[in-house]
Amino acid sequence: YEFDTIIRGGTVATASDVFRSDVGIRDGRVVALGEGLRGARREIDATGKYVLPGGIDAHCHLDQPKAEGLAAAGSVMADDFFSGSRSAIFGGTTTIVPFAVQHRGTSVVAAVEDYHRRAAGKAYCDYSFHLIVSDPTERVLKEELPRLLTEGYTSVKVYMTYEAMRISDRQILDVLDVTRQHGALAMIHAENFECISWLTEKLEAEGKIAPRYHADSRPQAVEREATHRAIALSEVAEARLLIVHVSGGEAINEIRRGRERGVPIFAETCPQYLFLSEEDLDQPDFHGAKCICSPPPRDKGNQEIVWRGIEDGLFDIFSSDHAPYRFDEDGKLRHGRNAPFRKVANGIPGLETRAPLLFSEGFMAGRIDLCRFVALNSANAAKLYGLYPRKGTIAIGADADIAIWDPEQRVTIRNEMLHHNVDFTPYEGRTLQGWPMTVMVRGRIVCDYTERDGVLQGQLHGEAGYGEFLARGSSARDKKAEGQTLEAAWI
Ligand code: URP
Ligand code: ZN
Ligand code: ZN
Ligand code: ZN
Numbered sequence: 001y002e003f004d005t006i007i008r009g010g011t012v013a014t015a016s017d018v019f020r021s022d023v024g025i026r027d028g029r030v031v032a033l034g035e036g037l038r039g040a041r042r043e044i045d046a047t048g049k050y051v052l053p054g055g056i057d058a059h060c061h062l063d064q065p066k067a068e069g070l071a072a073a074g075s076v077m078a079d080d081f082f083s084g085s086r087s088a089i090f091g092g093t094t095t096i097v098p099f100a101v102q103h104r105g106t107s108v109v110a111a112v113e114d115y116h117r118r119a120a121g122k123a124y125c126d127y128s129f130h131l132i133v134s135d136p137t138e139r140v141l142k143e144e145l146p147r148l149l150t151e152g153y154t155s156v157k158v159y160m161t162y163e164a165m166r167i168s169d170r171q172i173l174d175v176l177d178v179t180r181q182h183g184a185l186a187m188i189h190a191e192n193f194e195c196i197s198w199l200t201e202k203l204e205a206e207g208k209i210a211p212r213y214h215a216d217s218r219p220q221a222v223e224r225e226a227t228h229r230a231i232a233l234s235e236v237a238e239a240r241l242l243i244v245h246v247s248g249g250e251a252i253n254e255i256r257r258g259r260e261r262g263v264p265i266f267a268e269t270c271p272q273y274l275f276l277s278e279e280d281l282d283q284p285d286f287h288g289a290k291c292i293c294s295p296p297p298r299d300k301g302n303q304e305i306v307w308r309g310i311e312d313g314l315f316d317i318f319s320s321d322h323a324p325y326r327f328d329e330d331g332k333l334r335h336g337r338n339a340p341f342r343k344v345a346n347g348i349p350g351l352e353t354r355a356p357l358l359f360s361e362g363f364m365a366g367r368i369d370l371c372r373f374v375a376l377n378s379a380n381a382a383k384l385y386g387l388y389p390r391k392g393t394i395a396i397g398a399d400a401d402i403a404i405w406d407p408e409q410r411v412t413i414r415n416e417m418l419h420h421n422v423d424f425t426p427y428e429g430r431t432l433q434g435w436p437m438t439v440m441v442r443g444r445i446v447c448d449y450t451e452r453d454g455v456l457q458g459q460l461h462g463e464a465g466y467g468e469f470l471a472r473g474s475s476a477r478d479k480k481a482e483g484q485t486l487e488a489a490w491i
Contacts, residue, residue: 003031003040004443010046010404013370014053014393015379023051025400028442033396044438046404052374053393054094054125054401054439055355058381059187059244059268059319060084061347062098063118075334075345078421079324081122082464084351087420089124089446090458091352092359092403092436095391095470097381099157100129104164108133108144112153116469123467124460125441126401128387130155130187134165136175145175149182152471154386156186157244160226161193161294169229173237180239183474185266185384187242190226190251191218191295200342209340211288215278215296217341223295224250231258231265240475242266242384245321247273247295248302252309266384268317271350271357272297273306276426286337290327291426294346310358310376311367316384318376320354323347326423349422353413359405360432386472400443403436411435411456419458441466 007023012033024032024040063080079087081098088096100115102108108131115129131153133140145156158175159165167175172188179186200217203209208216227243231254234241243255246269258265276297281288291297309315325331325345335343355377363373374393382392390399412431415424435456438448446462 001039001041002026003037005042005044006037006040007044007046007051007402007404008037010049010051012051012394013374014395015371015375018370023394023400023402025443028400028444030394030396030398030400033394044404048406048408049437050370050405050407051394052403052405053378053391054403054441055092056095056097056378056381056387056391057088057093057320057322057351057354058097058317058385059270060096060098060322060351061324062096062322064099064101075325075332076330077324078326078331079322081119081127083419083421084322084324085123085125085127085467086460087352087418089439089441089462090419092355092405092439093351094125094401094403094439094441095127095378095387096125096351097128097130097385099132100153101132102134102140104135106135108140108148112148119469121465124446124462124464125467126391126470127467128385128470128472129153130157132157132159132165133175134159134167136167136171141174141178145178146182149179149184154182154184154472154474156184157189158186159189160230161189161191161196166193169233172230172233176233176237176239176241180237185240185242185475187244188230189245190223190230190243192222192226195222195225204340204342211286211292211341211344212278212282214292214341214344215281218294218296220248220250220298223247224254227251227254231255231263234265235261235263240264240266242268242317244268245270245273245295246309246315247306248298249305252305252314255314266316267309267314268319269306269309269315270319270321271354272321272348272426274303274310274361275357275430277303280426286333287327289332289341289344290424291348292332292341292344292346293321293323293348307367310362315376316380318354318358319381320350321347322349322351324349324420324422326421328423348426349420349424352418352420353425353427355403356411356432356435357427359434364407364433383476386474386476387470388476391470400440402440404438405434406437407434409435409437409451409456417456417458
């Protein structure tokens with residue numbers, strides 16, 4: 001046989017093109033594109049389907065140890081690399097990039113070693129790590145980061161808030177200087193710590209402790225100010241910076257203004273800012289805690305503004321910020337149902353629902369075209385985080401990480417159909433148009449679905465440990481990445 005697999009008769013899309021083509025796969029890679037391919041051990045009929053690059057979820061938290069401050073007060077993450085990657089593939093995502101977290105007083109290298117142990121033998125799909133730096137000591141800046149940034153960990157997240165994680169503006173400049181020197185990308189959680197702690201204390205003194213007050217403790221001004229400051233730091237350090245989990249119009253305005261000045265700013269948003277609002281924090285019996293995340297979901301008007309950023313190219317990255325806390329004593333209810341919002345673990349699950357939500361409500365609903373879907377779902381993350389063109393496209397030489405989407409499939413999201421280990425989804429009951437019915441990682445079908453009585457049944461075919469660690473290259477600007485040949489960039 002010339003091919004291991006031919007995916008026949010589908011509509012293939014990349015971030016730049018949509019075309020009818022068969023896809024010939026051998027040894028885990030795409031080796032032929034064109035109509036009428038012949039000679040494969042196995043054929044997959046993709047007539048009427050979209051054959052798209054597998055998703056890249058470039059912001060998710062898996063198996064992070066309990067940390068005061070980041071994951072509030074000792075809650076346990078419910079997903080590790082096993083359940084997290086399993087959930088990812090069933091949602092059409094074939095690469096995940098969670099975080100190796102440095103806690104204060106410890107080394108970043110030790111954090112990376114720890115995460116390798118946590119991931120080893122567990123992942124169903126390929127994975128890489130961003131670094132989180134919470135203690136940029138001389139040693140971290142002069143030895144650890146320069147080494148790690150050249151060994152395939154080419155992105156670093158820093159926090160402006162959370163007591164245990166935040167670093168000062170001065171320290172952010174130091175980190176930016178190192179990422180700039182190594183062609184890496186800094187990511188920033190932009191919220192003003194002092195404002196949040198002041199507002200939280202004030203709200204608590206007034207007895208306003210219910211989950212819905214979480215939104216009042218971090219109004220848009222808090223995010224706008226920090227976003228503005230982060231952009232200024234990027235400008236001063238002349239370093240590229242990605243603002244993660246942008247929630248609304250005020251931060252978006254800062255990003256637009258920064259870009260107009262020519263500051264190399266990139267932006268990420270997440271499903272929660274398109275589909276949830278502050279009203280979701282206000283539910284009986286403490287259920288609003290399920291939607292506590294930071295920044296908080298805003299109002300409906302801001303959802304529309306975030307959609308505009310999805311449509312017009314403001315956003316580069318669409319990720320889940322999957323932060324898997326169950327609605328139980330180990331997770332969101334760690335301090336009981338009367339706990340102040342301050343003590344509720346921040347974050348919501350979303351690895352499996354991220355791409356289907358954008359496919360349905362973005363592409364199928366006519367807000368974005370298929371190329372923009374591919375850009376947001378995978379290509380841009382591959383480029384910015386140094387995985388392109390091995391990941392993020394369907395091209396000769398690229399890994400055969402492919403999701404075959406059926407636009408006719410109507411699916412009502414139920415937590416029981418999802419494959420994470422969280423006991424709820426904030427999108428329960430939402431009906432979507434289109435679903436990734438067959439998902440392939442490096443040429444191997446890792447999961448697929450059959451339909452029984454109008455209900456999707458997922459079948460797992462992959463095995464834990466098949467997923468490989470990806471050492472990443474430097475962060476490419478879109479233009480540069482487009483001009484790169486496969487040879488130059490990867491092979
Ligand atoms: O609330 C959130 N976003 N939790 C996850 C941690 C982070 O800041 O991304
Ligand atoms: Zn964050
Ligand atoms: Zn996060
Ligand atoms: Zn099957």
